[in-house]
Amino acid sequence: MTTDLTTEISLAGEAELGRAARALAKGRLVAFPTETVYGLGADATDADAIARLYQAKGRPAFNPLISHVADLAAAEKIARFDAAALALARAFWPGPLTMVLPKTRDCAVAELATAGLDTIAIRIPSHPVARAILNLFGKPVVAPSANISGHVSPTTAQHVESDLAGRIDLIVDGGPVDVGVESTIVGSFDEPMLLRPGGLPREAIERVLGRALLRPPVDVENDSAQPLAPGMLTSHYAPRTRVRLNATEIAPGEALLAFGPLLKDAERAVAVMNLSLSGDLNEAAANLFGYLRALDARMAQTIAVMPIPNHGLGEAINDRLRRAAA
Numbered sequence: 001m002t003t004d005l006t007t008e009i010s011l012a013g014e015a016e017l018g019r020a021a022r023a024l025a026k027g028r029l030v031a032f033p034t035e036t037v038y039g040l041g042a043d044a045t046d047a048d049a050i051a052r053l054y055q056a057k058g059r060p061a062f063n064p065l066i067s068h069v070a071d072l073a074a075a076e077k078i079a080r081f082d083a084a085a086l087a088l089a090r091a092f093w094p095g096p097l098t099m100v101l102p103k104t105r106d107c108a109v110a111e112l113a114t115a116g117l118d119t120i121a122i123r124i125p126s127h128p129v130a131r132a133i134l135n136l137f138g139k140p141v142v143a144p145s146a147n148i149s150g151h152v153s154p155t156t157a158q159h160v161e162s163d164l165a166g167r168i169d170l171i172v173d174g175g176p177v178d179v180g181v182e183s184t185i186v187g188s189f190d191e192p193m194l195l196r197p198g199g200l201p202r203e204a205i206e207r208v209l210g211r212a213l214l215r216p217p218v219d220v221e222n223d224s225a226q227p228l229a230p231g232m233l234t235s236h237y238a239p240r241t242r243v244r245l246n247a248t249e250i251a252p253g254e255a256l257l258a259f260g261p262l263l264k265d266a267e268r269a270v271a272v273m274n275l276s277l278s279g280d281l282n283e284a285a286a287n288l289f290g291y292l293r294a295l296d297a298r299m300a301q302t303i304a305v306m307p308i309p310n311h312g313l314g315e316a317i318n319d320r321l322r323r324a325a326a
């Protein structure tokens with residue numbers, strides 16, 4: 001992989017948003033904030049740009065990308081919506097929901113972005129910077145999380161820089177993101193399925209659908225070559241330090257990732273970061289990836305993680321922590 005690009009970082013002002021859109025039009029790789037995590041954007045219709053995007057992330061090309069669009073009209077040009085998908089679009093877009101839908105016949109998104117599948121993952125992000133870039137660019141933008149494949153997703157422009165400097169053209173800095181975990185992915189609408197828990201709680205989706213979301217068949221969660229949502233591979237979201245879940249005490253040499261009131265022996269930890277002292281799951285999601293990166297840098301023997309309830313954003317938090325511990 002060449003790492004000889006000069007990666008520019010700019011604050012998200014009006015001129016920079018225009019520059020970002022023009023860079024995408026030239027086939028360049030542009031990182032920008034969405035409400036969930038920072039994305040690494042490329043023109044979804046440009047196979048060369050997408051090939052370089054896979055290369056910059058070190059991502060296997062059989063793992064398809066999410067196409068980001070500005071509005072529902074743009075989404076309907078590339079995917080077919082049934083009644084349930086439309087209901088979810090109306091309820092939750094723009095926002096942290098991705099839907100996997102059948103491609104339209106004249107879908108302009110490059111085959112490479114969908115890994116040859118006849119379905120496409122789509123999302124309309126709500127972050128003002130992402131929306132401005134999508135509106136100015138006027139075409140779908142593929143944007144995986146802007147990290148080296150397998151690393152923890154970036155929630156600040158500095159995280160993007162530390163993973164991808166020299167590999168991409170531009171980083172638009174819009175400050176820290178709001179949600180902090182990736183979008184929730186739903187697919188297969190005759191049998192609606194939760195392909196990845198994320199920034200939109202399952203409960204909210206089930207209320208609109210009026211039915212429970214199925215779990216994907218067991219085999220897709222394992223490391224098969226053709227997973228339904230390959231981001232679900234267990235090795236994803238990994239810090240270098242070992243992660244121990246559901247910790248109720250601290251062993252010597254461990255760092256503590258806390259949630260709620262601290263453990264009695266917390267002062268024994270080599271470092272302590274609290275996802276949310278008050279036990280707020282939204283606050284915990286926003287802090288999760290940044291705190292994992294920070295504790296990873298402390299070179300502790302293990303990161304011990306206190307138990308986190310599994311409702312609301314807790315489902316996505318526990319999912320990412322299980323993968324980090326795998």
Ligand code: TXA
Pocket residue numbers: 034036037038039040063064065066098100114117119120121123125143144145146181182183184185187195196228229230231232
């Ligand atoms: O919040 C997010 O979704 C962020 C921001 C930047 O939008 N993006 C993101 O992208 O998390 P990425 O590439 O890290 O994760 C996309 C996931 C992967 O697990 C991929 O396998 C799955 O979506 N995916 C994409 N197309 C699919 C398809 N046609 N069928 C099933 N899964 C698909």
Ligand code: MG
Pocket residue numbers: 144145153231
């Ligand atoms: Mg990712």
